Amino acid sequence: MAIYEKIINETIGATKSVYSVIKEKRGADFKLVDCKPYVDAVNQMRPAEGQSSEVIDLHVQSVIAHYEVLLGLCETIRPEDDPFVEHYQTPPILEILYEEDPDFKDSMGKFIGAVSENKSLIGREAVRRYGGMYGLTCVVDFAYSCGSVPNLVNRILAGLEIPKEHKHTIVSAKSWGMNTSYGLGGAFRAALEAGKTAAEAEEAEVAQFMRIYSEPVEAQAELMDSHNLGGHGPHSSFDTRKYMAQYKEKMRPYVQAALKAGVHPANIVTVPAYCVGDIGHHIAQSAYNMFKDDMVFAVYEAVMGVFENTLKRGLIENAFKSPFEVLSVATGAPACAAAYILWKDSFTVPMVIDLLSKRFSNYAAMNPKRGEADELHNADFIDIMKRGERILDISPIGNGRKINGILVDLDPVDNHEVIANPQRYTYPACAITQRFAALMSLSDFPCYLTPEVATATLMTNIIALTPGQPGSPVRGCKDCAATTLIKRNSPMVTGEGAGAKGYCQFDVAI
Helix, strand or coil, X not given: CHHHHHHXXXXXXXXXXHHHHHHHHCXXXXXXXXXXXXXXXXXXXXXXXXXXXXXXXXXXXXXXXXXXXXXXXCCCCCCCCHHHHHHCCHHHHHHHHHHHCHHXXXXXXXXXXXXXXXXXXXXXXXXHHHCCCCCXXXXXXXXXXXXXXXXXXXXXXXXXXXXXXXXXXXXXXXXXXXXXXXXXXXXXXXXXXXXXXXXXXXXXXXXXXXXXXXXXXXXXXXXXXXXXXXXXXXXXXXXXXXXXXXXXXXXXXXXXXXXXXXXXXXXXXXXXXXXXXXXXXXXXXHHHHHCCCXXXXXXXXXXXXXXXXXXXXXXXXXXXXXXXXXXXXXXXHHHHXXXXXXXXXXXCHXXXXXXXXXXXXXXXXXXXXXXXXXXXXXXXXXXXXXXXXXXXXXXXXXXXXXXXXXXXXXXXXXXXXXXXXXXXXXXXXXXCCHHHHHHHHHCCCHHHCCCHHHHHHHHHHHHHHCCCCCCCCECCCCCCHHHHCCCCCCCCCCCCCCXXXXXXXXXXXX
């Protein structure tokens, strides 16, 4: 159990460091130095016997580099810029790989050429996203779900004659790795809504998609030069080009060491990106503002208690048989807790899926200029809730509140003073929707319900045990919540590109 204890301690330490900062600072003004406790927690990560030190370095040194570079460029980050802070790592690392491995650069060139040759495929997927055919989607998903970039990239790579290692790296770079802030369909949408023809819009989409791979650093900088989130103009918190140039040089020796040690390049583009988001994004002004609400923070606090207690229970019971079981508990226990809170206000997960799915259809009709990523967190949220309710529900309908035989400890929810007393936070005699309202607030920012910091720490530890195997994307069915109502994953779909699992690609992943 030593390896599990080590992994769990690092995961809890990093996750609680973020929670502790938010507990102390919520409602205050965000300063970048607020993130130092998270940096300190990450610095406690060490390779255990059998783990690759080079993989651990990719994680730890990326966090350090990210923090130090930002400290040299700014004191704070405005909310309109904070979603993108975890999108500046993969582009420089991709370019390092181009410089270090000419064969990989050659394969990427062939992939870019294949993008140009697949205009009809890219146009079709852009149209389906624009019109909302797939319903709620996660455009930069960590799996091969419909309407996602990994789904599209897999289709292009499937028939391409390049080394399989390179295929895995290319698809990983735009899933768990985050090669620029661009998703899929944004250029098409912008052109169409600017009065261009559908053919012109398709050309714009293909050109933009090629660019994020041909010149990832400059493409990301250009995207930030033109973003206008909330109508507040382009990125202004710091110089993005300076950030990526400095980050690239700080990370170069660790990328070189990982390549020399035989770490799969798919892991090299993944590990450094996913771990930095807590600096300036999950610990950020937007989070401080959201968590000013006592009930919203109470949900986060209670869910963190369930997360920690259940992981520790698994250790005490000697229940873990693989690192993936630790990951399953770390993500499943808080999901179960979130569904439990939903039940306390007499809502069920199908109600929420129905509500947000109908809302999306209306949102698509009312906002044809919507952002490509607008609905991705709503999609994540209903996926979390669907999984949580399945764990929570009685057997055989559900898992009887157990994950891998470990009983989820829901005491932190039941014993939480705020969650137990919603009457203190609204009209007291009618307090039947306050906990649900808090969950709806988190539906736009569910990174605290199944914390990304926990998943990032766990995945790095797992990848460090098998560094030569690509750790992403997930090669399995997510059981997407939206498919409960919109059967895009059924073999009965009849549109172009359908396969044995409908429009999904997990069963034919490269």
